[in-house]
Amino acid sequence: MAxxxxxxxxxxxxxxxxxxxxxxxxxxxxxxxxxxxxxxxSVQQFDLVIxxxxxxxxxxxxxxxxxxxxxxxxxxxAMSGSSARLDQDFILKMAHFSADKVLPxxxxxETLTAAVHELLQDRAAAK
Amino acid sequence: MPVLDEGGNLSGYRGVDSDITxxxxxxxxxxxxxxxxxxxxxxxxxxxxxxxxxxxIHGNAALARxxxxxxxxxxxxxxxxxxxxxxxxQMTRQLLGFSRKQEIKPVVLDVNSCIAQTVKSLSPLIPDHxxxxxxxxxxxxxxxxxxxQLDQIIMNMALNARDAMPEGGLLTIETGTVTLAAxxxxxxxxxxxxxxxxxxxxxxxxxxxxxxxxxxxxTKQQGKGTGLGLATIHGIVRQNRGSIEVQSxxxxxxxxxxxxxxxxxxxxDT
Numbered sequence: 556m557a558x559x560x561x562x563x564x565x566x567x568x569x570x571x572x573x574x575x576x577x578x579x580x581x582x583x584x585x586x587x588x589x590x591x592x593x594x595x596x597s598v599q600q601f602d603l604v605i606x607x608x609x610x611x612x613x614x615x616x617x618x619x620x621x622x623x624x625x626x627x628x629x630x631x632x633a634m635s636g637s638s639a640r641l642d643q644d645f646i647l648k649m650a651h652f653s654a655d656k657v658l659p660x661x662x663x664x665e666t667l668t669a670a671v672h673e674l675l676q677d678r679a680a681a682k
Numbered sequence: 683m684p685v686l687d688e689g690g691n692l693s694g695y696r697g698v699d700s701d702i703t704x705x706x707x708x709x710x711x712x713x714x715x716x717x718x719x720x721x722x723x724x725x726x727x728x729x730x731x732x733x734x735x736x737x738x739i740h741g742n743a744a745l746a747r748x749x750x751x752x753x754x755x756x757x758x759x760x761x762x763x764x765x766x767x768x769x770x771x772q773m774t775r776q777l778l779g780f781s782r783k784q785e786i787k788p789v790v791l792d793v794n795s796c797i798a799q800t801v802k803s804l805s806p807l808i809p810d811h812x813x814x815x816x817x818x819x820x821x822x823x824x825x826x827x828x829x830x831q832l833d834q835i836i837m838n839m840a841l842n843a844r845d846a847m848p849e850g851g852l853l854t855i856e857t858g859t860v861t862l863a864a865x866x867x868x869x870x871x872x873x874x875x876x877x878x879x880x881x882x883x884x885x886x887x888x889x890x891x892x893x894x895x896x897x898x899x900x901t902k903q904q905g906k907g908t909g910l911g912l913a914t915i916h917g918i919v920r921q922n923r924g925s926i927e928v929q930s931x932x933x934x935x936x937x938x939x940x941x942x943x944x945x946x947x948x949x950x951d952t
Contacts, residue, residue: 565738567766
């Protein structure tokens, strides 16, 4: 079981991913935008963060930049509904900002839970 | 400059010609470039929203299969799918309404009947903590409108009001007949049928009010609006020689009032 933060401004997406992850018995915390996400990250420890990119207040790139500035950071999955942006430049930018995986929406349950499982295993192995 | 003969009569004109062909061409090219950029932004925004809704639809269908023995859970999944599908329908509608030259087909409408029907279809989209009330005006005059356009107005207004009341509240739709004085623009004077949409939501300040009818302007989170709803309504109202006004106070709510000229059987469209 892991502690996972979901950052997304679409409440239906948040509800769906929470359901996916709770089925895998993970503990889930949610944030509706980048600003709230960063606030949560600064006061709590998480094993993994799943963040949308296009959001109000502060977007996913700002979340990733904030995480990169921290001495320790959780594993990160970046998601985007703007598929056209998932070109090579964008993926490189994500990698630079320490996203461990980049998933284009729509993401199905199997893909998401497999990505979460893989990153949590990597994190455990690194400890 | 006029040229006068010896008798003081106009005999001709003297002037300077400038060839503005190139200037016009550059203006057209600039306009086209701006339009393409706007279309690109619109396409990107719509694709983003559709991807989100596809994820909700696909994902909840999968969840329902996984939890098929839990009826309450399955029902919840189905409700999520319905909301996402309706949102997608609205986006498609707005996109079509914004893209076409609007070949409208006005018919003489019973506005109260139309609104009552549309209000019924709002229920999957409006959460339980928002109470929707329709107050039909008595002896309402007839108007000539495209029913699809009227539907668009009601849906867009209702969804905007919903989004302004995340903690719940009241949405009141009311119709009535008023007599308007002549104003600039497309508005005729005389008897009009007016539809007002009042919410007890967050309200808007003057700075926001100045921009609300601009295409792509939105105060909503991504995925919750394309910024075309009010621009579409504004276009519909002007197309039908109507008017739209808004009154809003931050923290106290908003009232939108749209008015359309009455249809008189003895007066055809002018």
